[in-house]
Amino acid sequence: MDLTIMQYFEWHSPDDGEHWNHLSKEAAKIKGQGFDAVWLPPPTKADHPSNPGYAAYDVYDLGEFDQKGSVRTKYGTKEQLQNAINACRETGLLVYLDLVMNHKAGGDEKETFKVVEVKEDDREEEIREPFDIEGYTYFDFPGRQGKHSDFKWNFNLFTGVDYDAKEERNGIFRIMGEDKDWSDNVDAEHGNYDYLMYADINYAHPEVQEEMIRWGKWLSDELDADGYRIDAAKHIDSNFIKRFIDEVAEHAGRDIYFFGEYWNPSLEANEDFLDDVSFDIDVFDVRLHYNFYTAGLEKETYNLTQIFDGSMVAENPSNAVTFVDNHDTQPGESLESFVADWFKQPAYSLILLRQDGYPCVFYGDYHGISGDHKVDGKRDEIDVLLDIRKKLAHGNQKDYFDHPDTIGWIRFGGEHTTGSGCAVVISNGLEEGFKKMHVGEIRTGEKWVDHTGNRADEITIDEEGNGVFYADSQSVSVYGKKMD
Ligand code: CA
8 A cells, every 4th residue: 555654743833742642632533634654753852842853952851851941842741752652553553753863952061172163164174273162062961860871971972063152152163082073974065964063973982872772772662663764864974874773673673664864955965875774764855845846936937847857756766755845844944945835736746646755745734834934734635635645546657747838647547446547637837738648448438537626627538548638727637537
């Protein structure tokens, strides 16, 4: 069966500590809407109760200890999280957790250590002689009192920081030490992209590796998730990621699904990473997202035949998680590149109705976005596609990507599903578009209608098994056999 993920949060999900409770109540409904898995936000304690979780403070605090202003995380307590996971399990929803392993935020105490300052856009270029700074690199988690782990962090276990408390100055400061440097096994942007933010974890240190793997196994014991999303994967030593995947999966003793945020639209960079980790992980199709973004902006001047160009799903389909938008690309956030309103439904058809890719629907697209940049959800528009995905979008696929303004494809239907199969047409032109496509001679005489409801045509499949299918200007239509 073709599975579908829901990203069950947006950046401005309420910080009232009710998110896990909300999931408990909604789990059965989410499953009923056609989702098979939920990707949850980081379960670990951040540096502030309102932080979405990416400013990770203590990975052993799942909302259990009074630290950083509250017992709960932004999303609730550990017990509420466990209840939510149980509710998902009872209804058959898979649970994927977001793991923030690149950095730590909100250090408990300052330390003094020697650094070399490097250039923001070239981290291999040193711009000053080494000097001493004060950084928040000491973590002893006083609120947890050594429960679950007595490991304490100090500056030796980090590669760099971005704040000098002594001079009250920001910069990128590489922490000096014997044989210590940025990792070689990270993305190559900015000379070396090991450093992203906060105190960057030094995975070259054997004690760090042991501790983080011990944590991964502990987390698997505590929550028994079905999968994990590795946040900021391009900034983490890929050899460590490989080791983490192997050891945590072996410890769990069952299939664990790993997917990673390798935020680089370059196919080559993604494939180098996949090669490093023996293809044991899927990656978000970042290039496809940017293609959607560009298509949305350029409207009728975009050449739709290029929509899959350079994408992971085209080149490496078995490792691609396809998505339209996420919590970082939504308006006002760090990677803002929100797909245009008119192109949302066409973009969702391009991930939900295809043979390849593991599609992920964004909470913000489905239910809407709150905060300063409010956006209405498109639940009805996405629901019809989820329904078509389950009922019609089966079997082999044939593409008709032959006109810059109008593209289409056929799903021929599954062998054992009567009446399945569909014809999809997307147009970005200023006028309606149409496409003559072959759906099969055995379909001759069938009446096909647009199940999205966007068009009212009734198309009769001709004697040769062809149909002429229309889409409105800047819209999508999905035809399938008329249901009685
Ligand atoms: Ca790093």
